[in-house]
Amino acid sequence: xxxxxxxxxxxxxxxxxxxxxxxxxxxxxxxxxxxxxxxxxxxxxxxxxxxxxxxxxxxxxxxxxxxxxxxxxxxxxxxxxxxxxxxxxxxxxxxxxxxxxxxxxxxxxxxxxxxxxxxxxxxxxxxxxxxxxxxxxxxxx
Amino acid sequence: xxxxxxxxxxxxxxxxxxxxxxxxxxxxxxxxxxxxxxxxxxxxxxxxxxxxxxxxxxxxxxxxxxxxxxxxxxxxxxxxxxxxxxxxxxxxxxxxxxxxxxxxxxxxxxxxxxxxxxxxxxxxxxxxxxxxxxxxxxxxx
DNA sequence: ATTTCTGCAAATGCTTTGCATTGCA
DNA sequence: TGCAATGCAAAGCATTTGCAGAAAT
Numbered sequence: 001x002x003x004x005x006x007x008x009x010x011x012x013x014x015x016x017x018x019x020x021x022x023x024x025x026x027x028x029x030x031x032x033x034x035x036x037x038x039x040x041x042x043x044x045x046x047x048x049x050x051x052x053x054x055x056x057x058x059x060x061x062x063x064x065x066x067x068x069x070x071x072x073x074x075x076x077x078x079x080x081x082x083x084x085x086x087x088x089x090x091x092x093x094x095x096x097x098x099x100x101x102x103x104x105x106x107x108x109x110x111x112x113x114x115x116x117x118x119x120x121x122x123x124x125x126x127x128x129x130x131x132x133x134x135x136x137x138x139x140x141x
Numbered sequence: 142x143x144x145x146x147x148x149x150x151x152x153x154x155x156x157x158x159x160x161x162x163x164x165x166x167x168x169x170x171x172x173x174x175x176x177x178x179x180x181x182x183x184x185x186x187x188x189x190x191x192x193x194x195x196x197x198x199x200x201x202x203x204x205x206x207x208x209x210x211x212x213x214x215x216x217x218x219x220x221x222x223x224x225x226x227x228x229x230x231x232x233x234x235x236x237x238x239x240x241x242x243x244x245x246x247x248x249x250x251x252x253x254x255x256x257x258x259x260x261x262x263x264x265x266x267x268x269x270x271x272x273x274x275x276x277x278x279x280x281x282x
Numbered sequence: 283a284t285t286t287c288t289g290c291a292a293a294t295g296c297t298t299t300g301c302a303t304t305g306c307a
Numbered sequence: 308t309g310c311a312a313t314g315c316a317a318a319g320c321a322t323t324t325g326c327a328g329a330a331a332t
Contacts, residue, residue: 050289122278131270137263191314
């Protein structure tokens with residue numbers, strides 16, 4: 001597990017309570033929240049916290065590699081503090097995002113696949129996302 | 142290749158010049174345009190065309206399965222008239238989207254993989270997207 | 283002391299909506 | 308003719324920006 005203070009200091013980015021708090025929220029949930037959800041969770045403990053600060057903070061955390069950003073459907077970008085490769089399932093009814101572990105590691109960690117993509121497209125690949133869209137068990141009754 | 146008039150009539154959706162035109166644009170390009178790009182391309186031939194109509198039209202085409210929607214990075218949703226499974230590469234510098242064919246078919250058409258995802262997550266999967274993020278050859282000099 | 287960050291409010295950009303008019307079936 | 312689609316303008320969200328005051332190094 002990465003240490004946020006260390007990581008920020010290394011890159012000469014200031015360690016602030018707001019940054020610590022946003023990262024703590026992401027570390028402590030599996031719900032892949034968007035900015036609004038993070039903001040709502042922080043509000044009780046940090047009444048002065050601004051939504052704009054949350055936006056700026058997730059951006060910083062993303063740039064230093066402490067979180068990854070997910071581009072699934074509606075409701076804004078989602079954030080995930082697990083940065084090792086794994087894929088996600090998105091419920092088209094309730095907009096929930098969950099991890100889909102195990103099998104997908106093979107694909108997302110396959111260096112040979114990245115080589116093939118690079119060879120075919122000429123792109124220098126920096127990251128990969130695998131999304132499954134469907135209906136979650138709770139919505140499927 | 143699917144026939145748009147037939148498909149729309151089957152679902153009792155009216156065939157209009159605007160719908161034909163939007164679909165024709167998508168059939169005739171590999172650039173995965175967003176709504177604004179489609180609108181700009183239509184303007185010369187359809188001066189009265191409204192941006193809202195383009196939004197509504199891509200939505201209709203998506204719902205009847207004539208196009209697929211891509212959720213890659215900035216610049217709004219992208220549209221693709223190729224609906225057979227294939228993955229995409231996105232250039233983080235110029236926002237270009239290109240197809241990444243061949244290798245990815247194995248993954249995206251793998252019914253066993255969907256079974257595994259279903260078993261692990263309980264989700265009934267309806268579609269899958271595989272995105273590669275990186276820098277395109279043109280931007281990489 | 284310097285530089286960066288925060289919080290606020292305003293601005294921006296993409297997308298949706300309401301509604302009168304138009305046009306397909 | 309009847310119902311659905313279009314076009315326009317306004318509204319709605321998510322996100323970004325500019326800037327003065329506050330906080331971190």
